[in-house]
Amino acid sequence: MGNAGSVDSQQTEFRAHSVPLKLPMPEPGELEERFAVVLNAMNLPPDKARLLRQYDNEKKWELICDQERFQVKNPPHTYIQKLKGYLDPAVTRKKFRRRVQESTQVLRELEISLRTNHIGWVREFLNEENKGLDVLVEYLSFAQYAVTFDFESLENNVENSMDKSKPWSRSIEDLHRGSNLPSPVGNSASRSGRHSTLRYNTLPSRRTLKNSRLVSKKDDVHVCIMCLRAIMNYQYGFNMVMSHPHAVNEIALSLNNKNPRTKALVLELLAAVCLVRGGHEIILSAFDNFKEVCGEKQRFEKLMEHFRNEDNNIDFMVACMQFINIVVHSVEDMNFRVHLQYEFTKLGLDEYLDKLKHTESDKLQVQIQAYLDNVFDVGALLEDAETKNAALERVEELEENISHLSEKLQDTENEAMAKIVELEKQLMQRNKELDVIREIYKDANSQVHTLRKMVKEKEEAIQRQSTLEKKIHELEKQGTIKIQKKGDGDISILPVALASGMVPAGAEAAAGTCVTPAAGVASSVPLPPPPPPLPALAAASEAVQNGPVTVPVPPPPPPPPPPPPAPPLPGPALDTAPAAPLPPPPPPSAPPLPGTASPTVVFNSGLAAVKIKKPIKTKFRMPVFNWVALKPNQINGTVFNEIDDERILEDLNVDEFEEIFKTKAQGPAIDLTSSKQKITQKGSNKVTLLDANRAKNLAITLRKAGKTADEICKAIHVFDLKTLPVDFVECLMRFLPTENEVKVLRLYERERKPIENLSDEDRFMMQFSKIERLMQKMTIMAFIGNFAESIQMLTPQLHAIIAASVSIKSSQKLKKILEIILALGNYMNSSKRGAVYGFKLQSLDLLLETKSTDRKQTLLHYISNVVKEKYQHVSLFYNELHYVEKAAAVSLENVLLDVKELQRGLDLTKREYTMHDHNTMLKEFIQNNEGKLKKLQDDAKIAQDAFDDAVKYFGENPKTTPPSVFFPVFVRFVKAYKQAEEENELRKKQEQALMEKLMEQEAMMEQQDQKSPSHKTKRQQQELIAELRRRQVKDNRHVYEGKDGAIEDIITDLRNQPYRRADALRRSVRRRFDDQTLRSANGTEITM
Known part of the structure; x- marks a missing residue:
């Protein structure tokens, strides 16, 4: 070993x-x-x-x-045996000195194994057989015991107060009076057990204290904390540490270590545990234990003491400030946060942070600022609450003012709309009159043209007659012909041969033809009609060639073209007669069929020529714009017949357009028998004939009116709406007696039963049912009572339809927008689907679905840019569309039905008045409101016509396109267009700001690179590190789940960015604003 x-x-x-x-x-x-x-x-x-x-x-x-x-260096039990050897009470001090020399190295190897070996090794280390966590925590407790308690004072106290025969564990329990805190993680062990406890019963305290003092001089505590951190990085290990009765307490007690690195490591680990769900309570419990063990008067007292004293170690101060920030502000309960914040305030944290505000360490300054941003200022919150109440009162007052102003605005808008509609109606009337005048002018012009033509033809005929007479006289002088006068005044023109008796065989048929001296020349036989435009001259020619002819008065305007003239007869007339004039040119031929037309012109059903659009060849494949196209024979009379999209393409940069949008790879009737069965007694003497529920509801209605049955029936007879409000009349109409009820009442009456025995409701119903034409009178009263309201409700709706329809149809700017859309759509679709002549309005919604290659903008964004750059004068086209949103909410069909209902109501009222012409109320109503209804009907007809014209103008069908479909298309289009304009503007501003920033940075970098060549390399490295950090930044989660790697992730996140709550930034900005305001006020006071 x-x-x-x-x-x-x-x-x-x-x-x-x-x-x-x-x-x-x-x-x-x-x-x-x-x-x-x-x-x-x-x-x-x-x-x-x-x-x-x-x-x-x-x-x-x-x-x-x-x-x-990969061979594991040592199995877990090897390290556990070594650690247990250091804790062996039977080892002498000399032998302990020898063994403990390698303790730090063993712990380092254990930490590496815990961090790098697979999870199976770690689980084996922590299992029930090895109990590695217990051993590690026990060794940590042993290693730092001498540091936790002052050795000398403890030694004196122990010698004077302890019996050497008393077990060691008992002595420790006397010293460790644990707190009785509840377990926050559900562990069965009490939190009172969260303090250092050694389980040795025979080792004297003096020797153990000395051994602990020997170990405390090494890095064993630091490495033990690293081992626990490695264990806690696994979810399995983290749960075991959190449920261990002493582990977190021992980690917190490690703050007594003299090594600043160890204390910084402990604070980082404890801060990370605070951010794991359920960890904050355990950390606070550990510091409660710390307070008891170390004899603190207040919790966190020693932590603040270390914070003040370790001012030369920035890493520890950063870790300490970070821990304070998290332990105070990572709880959700606002009151608890304020309580924890006040704990540190009592310990002097605020004063000390005020001293540190000018620290040179950026890391420490960032942590301090993060804490200050998270701080709750209760006084400011109280002021905010008071200010909020005042603000709410002010808001309520302003809302009331806005409500009044909205009502005024609505009234003003209705008045303006009524004036606009009146002007529009006058304009439409003037246009109709102008159309009539144009037609009259056109007819007059046509008649003048015809008369001029007739005069001209007559002059030409006279001229031809004069010329013909001259020719005849010349021929007579020459002896070619002979003129004979007859008794009836006619003259005959005979050739000389005929006059002398020699009649040729072919000329007999021509004999007897006469010519009146003042008449025109014409054939007496049914010759073919002469060709226009020279009928007289042609007739003369025929006469000369064929024999005697009669010259009549010039005929009326020419008939259709004749067949070619007959061939001339042989004879001398051929040689001597002048040549006849050539026939007129033939009339234009009929138009060719569409299939045989020229390739550039097509004729639709309206006989209007439509230019055929050739496909457009693009350099790139373009996405398909899925519009609904109009057929060529559907565009006649629409807006698309007046626009030219091909001209638009000449103005646009289609190369840029291609580059941006190229493609990538919804009471039963009461019978008589059942009614008789339901006759019951009401009280002792009352009899009811009505249904119980109906009688009950009728009683409630009558009580609301507060009128007797006689008063009600009298008011109905005379249509008195002052006595009976219209609301009551409408309620009473629900109780009109049914046929069965009338039969029951009349049967009761015929049987001469006492009326007094009936209930009040039945007596009322009996009297009510005797009113003549009750249904008509009640209907008329309801109509009269609601007439004014109906007129007031329907008029603005009709005005909105009129104003919106006329403004949409007459908008030249909107027409230009549609022209641009048609041009770009044809450019995109031409190569695949062919060019179209128009499109359905529903295609406007598809502009937002067609996106550019980079998916950053839509076709509507591009159109908005094109309009702004090349057609600035039409960019505010939506200002020409008036009351479109109001019109979109109108159901024209229902409005027209309501107008018809009003007319039926008025007709019913008139018929009733003819029966009761003495009724002044009906007379006044008819006189005062007949004109209003007539005006409303006129408005309804104008609205219908204007809407139909507008719908047809845009190629839609009025029968299938109501206002609720037609106008919302423009509402959506305008809204989307405005949003596209705003987004384009925002994008340009962002790009401009980014470009300016990049240019500034590049200028600064160039200056720095010129001064220091090595600075360029360093800058590139910094940019790379910043990019990697940006990629590694994760969501700012206040609560982490205990999973594998969570502890390391939290520690890494906290190193990259300080802990800030979501509401911290708002308070920070508010605080800075208040500070600036205060400084400004102080400066003003000093100046004064």
């Missing part, structure tokens, strides 16, 4: 590790068994173990060899 043996074993282990042997792989069954043993020994999380099980046999065998090659 000496040092030599230890060195030999180290050398043997080194040789074993330096020359690994490649052993043959066993059978698969044996391999799996040995691999399972290795996995259990490694104590891996389930996910890591599952990953290792997926290895192939070769890798499994390598892992088995690596694990088995």
Whole structure:
């Protein structure tokens, strides 16, 4: 067990590790068994173990060899036997000196084994057979006993007060009067047992104290704490330490050690335990025990004493400040936190921290600031509570003012909306009048054009007639023809040969044709109609060629084009007659079929030409924008017929667009017999004919009115709504007598039974049922009473529909936005789906679903950027859309039904008035409200028409697109567009700030790098360390669960960042603000 043996074993282990042997792989069954043993020994999380099980046999065998090659230096019982040897009471002082020389090395080896060996080794060390934790805690108690109690004073007290024959354990119990604290972890052992106890019954106290003093001079206490820390890093070990009756107490008593490193280690460990669930109570219990054992007047007294005195050891002060911060502020109970905080305040912590506020140590300053940020200022909290009450009163007052202002704003908005609607109605009327004037102008213009054409044709006919007459005279002079006058005033034109008697065979048919001197030239036989536009001249030509013709008055406007003229007859006329003019050009041919049209034009059903859009070829594959496209024959008359998306693409940087958005890889009727069976006596003499529940409810309703049956019936006769409020009328309408009830009442009356025997409800119902046209009168009263409210409710809804519809349809800026969307959508889809001419409005919702390649922005964000950069004048397009949100909440169908119901109510009222024309109440109502209803009906028709026009304008169907569907599309689009604008602006500001910061840092780094070349390398190392720390930073959890590695994780986290509660920052900022305000006030007072 000496040092030599230890060195030999180290050398043997080194040789074993330096020359690994490649052993043959066993059978698969044996391999799996040995691999399972290795996995259990490694104590891996389930996910890591599952990953290792997926290895192939070769890798499994390598892992088995690596694990088995690692030979454990000593089994657990070796270290336990050595530690028990140091505690052996039979060992003489000389032999103890010799043994204890290697105690520190043994503890170091034990700490390494506990930290590096697999969990199976640790479990073996802690099992019931070895009880390693008990031995380790016992040795720690022994090693620090001389430090806990002053040796000299204790020695004198013990010699004078103790009998040497008295057992040692009894003497220790006399000294350790433990406190009676409840167990916070459910251990059966009482917390009174949490103090140092040695179990030796024969060893004299003097020798044991001397041996303890000898051990205390070494690092055994420090290494023992490290061993306990290694055990506590496993969940199994942590639970054992927490449930041990003395372990945590002994760790806390180690604060009496003179080594600052040991005390810092203890405080780090205790701080970590505070943050584990259930650990805080155990730590406080340990310090209660510390107070009893060390004779403190107040808890934490010695801790504060060490904190003040160890001002030259920064690491201990940092650990101490960190522990104080956590032990005070890691509890949830606010009152308990204040209590713990006050404990340290009484010990002078606040004054001492005030002295340390100018310390040069950054680590200590950070811990102090963290504690101050977590501090509860009760006085400030009280002021805050008083201020809050005053603030709440002020808030209540402001809310009341806001309520009044909201009502005023609502009234003002309704008035403004009514004025806007009135102006819109006037504008629509003027537009209709303008359309009528345009039609009249168009018709007049067409008539003028026709008249001008007729005048021109008449002039041309006269001119042709004059020319023809001249030709005839010339031919007569030449002797070619002869003119003969007849008795009826006609003249005949005969060729010279015919006049002399030689009639050719072909010319007989032409004889007898006459021409009136002032008439135009035309054929008397049914010749084909002459071709336009020169009918007279053509007729003359025919006359010359075919024989005698009659020249009549010029005909009306020309008929459709004729067939080609007959071939001319042979004869001298061919040689002498002037050539006839050419026929007019043929009219334009009919338009071609769509299938045979030009490749750039297509005709839809409305006969409007639509330019065919060619597919757009993109450099990258683009994501598909899943809009709902309109067919080419659906865009006629819509907004999409007025926009040109191809022109937009010429203004945009489509390369940037491609780069951003390219793709990656819902009372039964009472019969007569049953009613008779339900006749019961009410009291001794009262008889009820009505259903019990109905009679009960009627009685309640009548009591609320406070009127007699005569008064109620009289008021109904004269429609008196002053006597009967409309609410009562509506309630009373639920008790209109049914047919069966009337039969029962009339039967009772015909049988001449006494009316006095009936209950009050039955007598009322009998009188109530005798009112003529009761249903109509009650309906009219309810209608009159609710009319004003109905008008007031329906008018703003109709106005909202009108204003929203007109503003959406007339918005030129919105039209431009849609044009941009159509252009970008066609650019994305053209190569895959082809270009479209328009899209359904529901496609606007999909702009947020189409994201860029880096998923950081959507298509709507891009459109917002494009609008801001290239189309700034349309960026506030949503300001042109008025009352869209109000219109979205309107059910136009229900409003129109309500308007029809009002008209039916008014018609019913008029019919009733014709029967009772003496009723002034009905007369005044009709006179005062007929005009209001007419205006409401006009508004309803305008709202329907305006909405239908707006819906059709955007390519939707009014029958399937109510306002509750149409307007919310724009509401959502505007909301999303505004949010996209804000996010784009925020992103630009962040990028600008980051760029400025980077430029400043680069400038500073360049200056420093120029001054010191080695500084650049150091800076790069610091950046790498900072990045690694950022990656290792975990969630700021105030309570950790006791699991494997939790203690080390907590200690590491606390070293990286101080402990701060979630509410610490707010109080810190408030405190700094108050301090600044106070300093400012003090400065003002000094100046004054």
